[in-house]
Amino acid sequence: MMLTVTLRHAFPGFQLDASFQAPAGLTALFGHSGSGKTTVVNAVAGLLRPQSGRVTVGDMVLTDSDAGVFLPPHRRGIGYVFQEARLFPHLNVRQNLLYGHWFTGRGQQADLSRVVEMLGIGHMLSRRPAALSGGERQRVALGRAILCHPRLLLMDEPLAALDQARKDEILPYLERLRDHAGLPILYVSHSPAEVARLATTVVLMDKGRVSAAGPVAAMLSDPAVAPLFGMAETGAVLTARIEAQEPDGLTRLLTSAGPLFLPRIAAPVGTGLRLRILAQDVMIATAPPRGISALNVIPAQVHDMTAVPGGVLVRLQAGDQMILSRITARSADVLGLSPGVPVYAVLKAVSVAPGTIGVSRG
Numbered sequence: 001m002m003l004t005v006t007l008r009h010a011f012p013g014f015q016l017d018a019s020f021q022a023p024a025g026l027t028a029l030f031g032h033s034g035s036g037k038t039t040v041v042n043a044v045a046g047l048l049r050p051q052s053g054r055v056t057v058g059d060m061v062l063t064d065s066d067a068g069v070f071l072p073p074h075r076r077g078i079g080y081v082f083q084e085a086r087l088f089p090h091l092n093v094r095q096n097l098l099y100g101h102w103f104t105g106r107g108q109q110a111d112l113s114r115v116v117e118m119l120g121i122g123h124m125l126s127r128r129p130a131a132l133s134g135g136e137r138q139r140v141a142l143g144r145a146i147l148c149h150p151r152l153l154l155m156d157e158p159l160a161a162l163d164q165a166r167k168d169e170i171l172p173y174l175e176r177l178r179d180h181a182g183l184p185i186l187y188v189s190h191s192p193a194e195v196a197r198l199a200t201t202v203v204l205m206d207k208g209r210v211s212a213a214g215p216v217a218a219m220l221s222d223p224a225v226a227p228l229f230g231m232a233e234t235g236a237v238l239t240a241r242i243e244a245q246e247p248d249g250l251t252r253l254l255t256s257a258g259p260l261f262l263p264r265i266a267a268p269v270g271t272g273l274r275l276r277i278l279a280q281d282v283m284i285a286t287a288p289p290r291g292i293s294a295l296n297v298i299p300a301q302v303h304d305m306t307a308v309p310g311g312v313l314v315r316l317q318a319g320d321q322m323i324l325s326r327i328t329a330r331s332a333d334v335l336g337l338s339p340g341v342p343v344y345a346v347l348k349a350v351s352v353a354p355g356t357i358g359v360s361r362g
Ligand SMILES: Nc1ncnc2c1ncn2[C@@H]1O[C@H](COP(=O)(O)OP(=O)(O)OP(=O)(O)O)[C@@H](O)[C@H]1O
Pocket: 011, 012, 013, 014, 031, 032, 033, 034, 035, 036, 037, 038, 039, 040
């Protein structure tokens, strides 16, 4: 199932001209305030009729200006999750989940059980929303959206109103949804950390246009794109698999670039992970360093170098993955770096915060 979007719409002083595709998985719509994200979401939802455009999910046409098609919001089969959960305060969790479902059959029961289990909300079914934390309320809102059997989920900054602890609590459920629901999720976010952890596809918006779009790992390691997330947030995403839990408290990971050691990650051997490695945490050496505390020394090759404010962003090819490192121009010069030069990327084990590590299927 794929969402395809082509939109043209003019407001006084603002022109939207955006096209992108969102495959199954989570597509993050990312961009500055005023870049047009909400306008895109409204047009996909059917709240804004674009002056011209076409929106389809699978073989279902939601909007087609040429053919005069414009389905109203309630006929689009879209599940919504907003910043605030918007649950009914007088209904308990179970009633909130089932709101809008008329018939009670065995299929529906099985559905409910599956969703309740996926979101870990079984123990709160008889509680009212007032007795839930913000994160728990958002899980119920997710459940309600899925139980309507949507073709597409629209999420507009669903974590923005939560503190970090509540965000951490709900992120694993969003990962499960992304990996198991089998439908496109269009997810508006301002947070590079969320995009790095959750997105399958990233669509970058700038002044009403799509300035770049593609798979998350390629997007976040692209020197032309990464700095737009902010220099301190610039970093590549690596996929890895837990290979062993070591007796001294480290977890040994396998990546295509070689082994990686991080402080204990509480997940079973074999679990697929997604690691966000910030460019400012990666050092470069031209010979294998000795007598150094950093545990991770990854053989790599300079792919390209881009001048950025305060230094140079070096893209390193390690195995079939890309790592970014931000160093000063002087260091780049002293090391004699240029494309093709073999190097070692050096990473402190503790620089990858446990809360930023994502779990992915496969
Ligand atoms: N109904 C409207 N009438 C006129 N201008 C509008 C209307 N809706 C949006 N705009 C303009 O379109 C531009 C894009 O707005 P939009 O809300 O889509 O941006 P955004 O990327 O979602 O921003 P934010 O991250 O702040 O929510 C803005 O300049 C806004 O003022």
